[in-house]
Amino acid sequence: MQSNVILRAENVGKIYRLGLVGTGTISHDLNRWWSKVRGKEDPYLKVVETNVRSTKGKSDYIWALNDISFEVDKGEVLGIIGKNGAGKSTLLKILSRVTLPTQGVIKTKGRIASLLEVGTGFHPEMTGRENVYLNGAILGMTRAEIKERIDEIIDFSGCERFIDTPVKRYSSGMKVRLAFAVAAHLEPDILVVDEVLAVGDAEFQKKAIGKMQDISQGEGRTVLFVSHDMNAIEKLTNRTIVLINGKVAYNGKTSEAINFYLKNFENRAPFINWTDINSAPGNDYVRLKSVYLKDEDGNLRNRFNITENLFLTIEYYDSNKKFNNTAIFHILNERKQTLFASNEFVAKDWIQKHKQSDLIFASTCKIPGNLLAEGSFSILVAVGNYNPEMIHLIEKDLLTFEIYDSTQGEGVRGPYIGKWPGLMRPMLDWTIEITDKKFTDE
């Protein structure tokens, strides 16, 4: 059976030494050499600890990567996400043969080229054109290949006017554009892309994402894509690996991997919950118990497709017979502008339900799909009552959630894939009439 696997990592591990290389290095080296001579195991590898940044460990050695195994099929676009220090860069360094793993093997059937940090190897005294040749060659192209593509590269970079000027006169943005242009025109079997899309202005970023889409979808290239930008990962990849503390924590469908990642990322859980009534937000009348976000199927989530309905539930304890309390929430965008607010009060059975008290109320609001624009949002929650007007609690930034747009031709934008304006993106009704008026008619 012919397998379609182009790259396979088997139990890859990498150990780094913490602290200064210098004092004690010679003694460690001599010790290690002595063990090797006697045919024993490296004495320093026994005490290696896992890669957890925040806690202080006993050992000077840590596993930056630990027992990483995965496969990539030919033509697949694989995303790799993880917090800073989770081992992404180390993995890329091993994949691009900059350093060796301490353990394990990576086998590949194709040439790997990396698009790491563009601009590496630019010489400031040489012209843009000369640098394109040099950079291309560093990245593994032959002179003939570059010559064939030089016009395309210059055109893509948008630096035509400056191409015969030394690079030291370029603005930093121009350097990045030129470097990305070279890298984007590489044709390796496997392309490794790391955070390159985070550079340049908005217009260029759009162009870069578009080019990445062409490479991965149009040209059928195998791509390993590393990013913090969940929207880019969502757009470009089908399968994603989540690295946590140097281990593969999740390997599967991108949308699920991103949910998994966000859940494990501090403060990004789709729920918040208090178990001690005395420390929960509120006062003698009302205490907040929990707030959570669910999807249509009742799963806790904080990433939603732009077309999906969201269900926000506010649970609170109400001891108060005198007033009829109402839960309130605000949805704020990234610039902390309140997009809209809503109030439990509008529920038809509000008065009737609130006749009771000394109970926990769980009030859920459906926020329909095709209402919010893509981006991240925060939720403010309050509980209060009218007549007399009183606020029992008000909590800012309780939860955050994200709306993404997979640009699959669904939702408000239809088949248009460019930037869509507006703070909101409601699906509105349109009617069309065909009339037999003439243009000149009154």
Place this chain on the structure above:
Amino acid sequence: MKTTEENWLYTISSKKKLIDFNFKEIWRYRDLLVLFVKRDVITLYKQTILGPLWYFLQPLFTSLIFTLIFNNLADIPTGDGIPNFLFNLAGVTTWNYFKDCLIGTSDTFKKNENIFGKVYFPRVIMPMSVVVSNLLKYTIQLVLFVGFYLYFKILSDDGYNLMPQLRVFLFPVLVLLMAMLGLGFGMIITSMTTKYRDLKFLIQFGVQLLMYGSAVMYPMSYFKDKLPDYYWLIEWNPIAIIVEAFRTMVFDNTEINTAMLVYASIISCLIFLFGLVIFNRTEKSFIDTI
């Protein structure tokens, strides 16, 4: 799955083989070598007024000073019928090629840490490009030497006895030996300084001192007469043999025999191979320790 096991293009693992050269790969990156050389050449004298004239000025002034100090002041004889200046020019040019190769390659890893840390290409391309671009410089400086040689032979009336020897056809071999020695030592030093930087300080004045032990400004025979007890230092120094051999080709006054040349060739090859092996072992993971 088993059937495809053998089809892997390459594997990345922690195992290091003692000798593991991928010549096919180096060949595939030959364009990079050319481009690095081009980069070195065109950027060296950018934004200078004299430009490539600097290629001439360095050996010219060094030779003039040497003539003044060592010949006129210290009275070191350079042999019958050989102009002092030309003698020094021959020594300086040749020594400089070796020195430039050595110094240029001896900080390969440190200097290129940035680029080596990001992209893979056969690392050996880098020191090789240094050797090649220095060869261009050496060629240009040889033109200067030939110019003065012809001047002293034809135009000068001082009765110099200049006659190139048939051995001059061995000149490319000398260049190769120098390149191998410089590159070999350079690769050893850069590999050893990735973890412990001590050698870096040694090389600064070490090269300076080595020049005095390499028969650059005196003939080997003179040293033998004056300091016979220390002659072995010069006699066993392959650079001294090479520098002297170059003068033998153009002046015919010195005592280089075939045995010495064979000895220098063997040492050069050994140093070069040793350098390649240690460089090759270091390049795989130096980025973790540098």
